[in-house]
Amino acid sequence: xxxxxxxxxxxxxxxxxxxxxFWWVRRWIHARFILRELTSIFVAGYALVYLLQLxxxxxxxxAYARFLEMLRSPLAIMLHAVALGFVMYHSITWFxxxxxxxxxxxxxxxxxxxVIAGLNFVAWIxxxxxxxxxxxxx
Amino acid sequence: xxxxxxxxxxAGGLTSERMVTFEVFRYRPEEESEPVYQTYELPVxxxxxxxxxxxxxxxxxxxxxxFRWSCRMGVCGSCGMMVNGNPTLTCATFVEALLxxxxxxxxxxxxxxxxxxxxxxxxxxxxxxxxxxxxIRAEERALEDGEYLQTPAQLADYKQFSMCINCLxxxxxxPVFGLEPGFAGPAVIALAQRYNMDSRDQGAGERDALLNTDxxxxxxxxxxxxxxxxxxxxxxxxxxxxxxxxxxxxxxxxFMMPWRAKG
Numbered sequence: 382x383x384x385x386x387x388x389x390x391x392x393x394x395x396x397x398x399x400x401x402x403f404w405w406v407r408r409w410i411h412a413r414f415i416l417r418e419l420t421s422i423f424v425a426g427y428a429l430v431y432l433l434q435l436x437x438x439x440x441x442x443x444a445y446a447r448f449l450e451m452l453r454s455p456l457a458i459m460l461h462a463v464a465l466g467f468v469m470y471h472s473i474t475w476f477x478x479x480x481x482x483x484x485x486x487x488x489x490x491x492x493x494x495x496v497i498a499g500l501n502f503v504a505w506i507x508x509x510x511x512x513x514x515x516x517x518x519x
Numbered sequence: 520x521x522x523x524x525x526x527x528x529x530a531g532g533l534t535s536e537r538m539v540t541f542e543v544f545r546y547r548p549e550e551e552s553e554p555v556y557q558t559y560e561l562p563v564x565x566x567x568x569x570x571x572x573x574x575x576x577x578x579x580x581x582x583x584x585x586f587r588w589s590c591r592m593g594v595c596g597s598c599g600m601m602v603n604g605n606p607t608l609t610c611a612t613f614v615e616a617l618l619x620x621x622x623x624x625x626x627x628x629x630x631x632x633x634x635x636x637x638x639x640x641x642x643x644x645x646x647x648x649x650x651x652x653x654x655i656r657a658e659e660r661a662l663e664d665g666e667y668l669q670t671p672a673q674l675a676d677y678k679q680f681s682m683c684i685n686c687l688x689x690x691x692x693x694p695v696f697g698l699e700p701g702f703a704g705p706a707v708i709a710l711a712q713r714y715n716m717d718s719r720d721q722g723a724g725e726r727d728a729l730l731n732t733d734x735x736x737x738x739x740x741x742x743x744x745x746x747x748x749x750x751x752x753x754x755x756x757x758x759x760x761x762x763x764x765x766x767x768x769x770x771x772x773x774f775m776m777p778w779r780a781k782g
Binding site: 394395396397398400404405407408410411414418478481482483484486489491 | 546548549553554604628629631632633639672675694697698740741742743744747754756757760761763764
């Protein structure tokens with residue numbers, strides 16, 4: 382935003398409160414927001430595990446077997462359970478926000494928010510079920 | 520001055536009165552270098568809003584208390600303050616809903632405080648002006664050619680965003696603006712969108728140069744609180760997200776079809 386920096390000259394008599402580092406603990410709604418921002422670390426974590434899995438696959442059957450063994454360790458399962466929780470929270474809140482960004486009109490009428498969010502959820506569950514079926518089938 | 524009708528007798532005893540404590544943020548730069556809280560205890564009537572209580576303090580208890588107000592009916596947008604930590608229009612917040620108290624009244628957050636409950640808002644006015652919140656035409660139509668017509672559906676596209684009263688509650692609710700004062704902010708972007716989405720306007724490109732930037736729409740992380748506190752249901756968060764979406768679609772379109780890209 383290019384604005385003229387001279388519009389608010391320094392005024393020695395104005396009180397200028399600054400935001401504390403932990404501004405987000407004061408209100409639940411802000412804490413919830415920060416929690417949601419943190420979920421992106423777990424989303425990235427999932428992507429990283431997937432990349433490492435591809436790398437192991439490229440290194441041959443033995444390396445891949447070792448990688449799968451590592452994924453079966455209690456620590457890895459625990460981390461995955463925690464990550465799953467955060468990623469679910471991320472996804473659900475994301476789909477609930479979709480109607481905010483999308484104002485669709487069909488036949489001159491605004492598509493209701495619930496329908497837009499609902500279609501996102503249906504697609505999410507459908508694709509997840511498809512992937513699950515492909516994985517379990519093999 | 521004697522009590523001149525603030526009591527219950529005016530309404531034949533139908534209204535009830537009770538003592539409520541208000542903790543009011545005071546900052547008198549000629550007297551104190553840091554703000555203090557002053558406590559006032561006053562008889563409050565059941566139909567009072569917080570602004571009525573502040574006016575009672577000003578008229579009967581302490582004439583030095585400074586605050587802005589004008590219309591008392593949620594139109595002018597001057598009486599926004601933090602009430603119990605929430606950005607609200609004090610003319611639209613009933614004291615009864617906040618009982619038993621004490622009720623804390625502070626100036627809107629994220630702005631410099633000039634005095635008591637009065638914030639400095641020049642920064643917002645400059646930002647608002649910079650996005651040209653008026654109808655821009657590439658070429659003005661001659662008067663004899665008549666007015667610019669618009670269908671009800673075209674009006675519905677932007678009407679919600681035109682309801683903004685510049686009360687700045689959304690700026691107080693926005694932690695992004697608190698942390699990054701350069702951020703254009705919810706109301707400015709919503710009002711820019713109000714004109715961008717107006718079928719008569721042709722100035723979206725000019726506004727885009729200011730708003731499709733790091734300090735424009737892309738600084739918003741969608742906390743969503745701006746829309747929660749908006750007294751006019753403008754939903755600035757939606758305006759910003761739709762702007763992000765349309766500008767992303769435009770970017771891909773220019774990327775895929777550079778020969779059709781504009782400017």
